[in-house]
Amino acid sequence: MLLLVFAFILSTDVEALQVIGGNLTVVVGGTTTLPCKLINAKEPVTQISWRKEPQTDHFLTILSATGPQFINVPDKRFEFIGNFKDSNGSLRLSNIALTDEATYTCIFTLFPSGNVQTGIHLNLLVPPVTSLKDNSPTLGDEEISLVTCMAAGSKPPAKVQWLTGTLGEKVRTTTNVTQHANGTTTTVSTLFGVPTREINHHLVKCVVTGAAMSKEESLPFTIQIYFSPIEVIIIKRTKDSFECGTEANPNADFTWNRPEQTMPQSTVRVEGATLQFLSMTSDLNGLYQCEASNLYGKKHSYMYVHVTSGTCPACWTLFVLLLFMIAFGVAALWYSYKTGKFLRREEDTRGVRSKVLATSSSPAEEAAEAEPLRTEASL
Numbered sequence: 001m002l003l004l005v006f007a008f009i010l011s012t013d014v015e016a017l018q019v020i021g022g023n024l025t026v027v028v029g030g031t032t033t034l035p036c037k038l039i040n041a042k043e044p045v046t047q048i049s050w051r052k053e054p055q056t057d058h059f060l061t062i063l064s065a066t067g068p069q070f071i072n073v074p075d076k077r078f079e080f081i082g083n084f085k086d087s088n089g090s091l092r093l094s095n096i097a098l099t100d101e102a103t104y105t106c107i108f109t110l111f112p113s114g115n116v117q118t119g120i121h122l123n124l125l126v127p128p129v130t131s132l133k134d135n136s137p138t139l140g141d142e143e144i145s146l147v148t149c150m151a152a153g154s155k156p157p158a159k160v161q162w163l164t165g166t167l168g169e170k171v172r173t174t175t176n177v178t179q180h181a182n183g184t185t186t187t188v189s190t191l192f193g194v195p196t197r198e199i200n201h202h203l204v205k206c207v208v209t210g211a212a213m214s215k216e217e218s219l220p221f222t223i224q225i226y227f228s229p230i231e232v233i234i235i236k237r238t239k240d241s242f243e244c245g246t247e248a249n250p251n252a253d254f255t256w257n258r259p260e261q262t263m264p265q266s267t268v269r270v271e272g273a274t275l276q277f278l279s280m281t282s283d284l285n286g287l288y289q290c291e292a293s294n295l296y297g298k299k300h301s302y303m304y305v306h307v308t309s310g311t312c313p314a315c316w317t318l319f320v321l322l323l324f325m326i327a328f329g330v331a332a333l334w335y336s337y338k339t340g341k342f343l344r345r346e347e348d349t350r351g352v353r354s355k356v357l358a359t360s361s362s363p364a365e366e367a368a369e370a371e372p373l374r375t376e377a378s379l
């Protein structure tokens with residue numbers, strides 16, 4: 001022992017004793033090595049120990065004889081992967097959590113001179129959880145929030161930007177940053193604009209970037225401006241079928257019915273927006289209603305049908321005598337929807353502005369009359 005001390009004193013002039021560590025930046029959930037190696041030691045190492053700042057106690061000690069030992073509750077995520085004889089005190093830390101962010105001190109105890117140590121700062125990165133929220137704007141003329149992009153729980157804070165393409169000054173953005181107690185940050189950026197049909201279906205992109213992300217994330221979004229059916233149009237498709245159309249977002253559902261009677265099942269087929277007459281009989285005569293509806297409201301149009309038989313029994317002519325539309329406001333719709341009264345009153349007071357277009361039994365004349373019908377249908 002005396003000899004050892006003597007040898008140490010003799011050799012104090014050579015390369016400095018040093019513990020090599022190094023700071024680390026690691027993504028949460030991963031695994032890393034806390035590097036620690038003693039070089040140029042001229043004395044024997046009696047113990048390697050680890051401390052997590054600001055705690056003053058060791059949490060792990062490594063002795064030549066017994067190997068690594070936890071001082072308090074064992075945290076199996078720390079594993080000694082160094083080599084005692086080689087003065088390598090490296091630890092592997094797996095399943096890294098945000099609470100592992102700290103400075104770890106690696107201490108070599110030399111005999112007889114005492115401790116040499118180094119601090120390894122473990123810096124953690126948390127990639128954000130990105131999401132888009134459609135604020136379901138409905139048609140209007142005042143600026144409202146259209147869509148919100150969120151980068152939640154990021155460390156360091158993520159940057160959230162909107163690429164709005166040709167929308168330019170029709171939209172603006174605001175960004176809000178919230179700091180959490182655990183050191184992460186949530187960045188929320190909202191796109192504002194006047195909800196017009198003009199900006200409907202425009203593609204925008206939310207771009208999230210940050211040090212914790214391996215690459216930028218781009219979240220495309222098609223702006224949706226929601227509105228109830230605008231007007232209902234009935235178009236004659238073939239000589240015996242009619243189609244109902246409207247502009248609405250989301251797309252409208254169509255229902256055909258007869259306000260005064262039930263649909264004759266055997267002679268009429270309804271498929272979505274299409275009304276098809278299977279055979280031309282006088283029981284088809286009367287008023288038909290097509291209603292277009294979506295989440296935001298409904299609207300309907302009427303069509304009056306009159307079937308006449310010509311001289312030839314196989315020939316027939318279908319006349320659309322009347323086609324008009326009644327538009328309801330959403331409030332009135334709900335009223336009518338709930339009570340059924342509004343609708344009925346509307347029918348009772350309806351002035352029948354009917355117009356007989358023509359009567360014909362020849363296919364040629366029938367074709368000729370199809371055009372004005374269509375025009376009228378698209379009023």
Ligand SMILES: *[C@@H]1O[C@H](CO)[C@@H](O)[C@H](O)[C@H]1NC(C)=O
Pocket residue numbers: 021022023121
């Ligand atoms: C590690 O980070 C600390 C501050 O966190 C700094 O003082 C030290 O110089 C860094 N060490 C190395 C090796 O980069």
Ligand SMILES: *[C@@H]1O[C@H](CO)[C@@H](O)[C@H](O)[C@H]1NC(C)=O
Pocket residue numbers: 037081082083088089090
């Ligand atoms: C210490 O040990 C670790 C794990 O075996 C190894 O990866 C590292 O290279 C060693 N350090 C040095 C300086 O030899």
Ligand SMILES: *[C@@H]1O[C@H](CO)[C@@H](O)[C@H](O)[C@H]1NC(C)=O
Pocket residue numbers: 174175176177
């Ligand atoms: C940012 O968020 C906070 C908390 O949710 C809220 O009180 C504040 O009004 C927001 N600021 C803006 C500019 O949206």
Ligand SMILES: *[C@@H]1O[C@H](CO)[C@@H](O)[C@H](O)[C@H]1NC(C)=O
Pocket residue numbers: 028098126153180181182183184
């Ligand atoms: C940090 O705190 C926020 C808010 O409490 C939470 O949503 C988030 O999950 C936390 N992050 C981590 C990595 O623990």
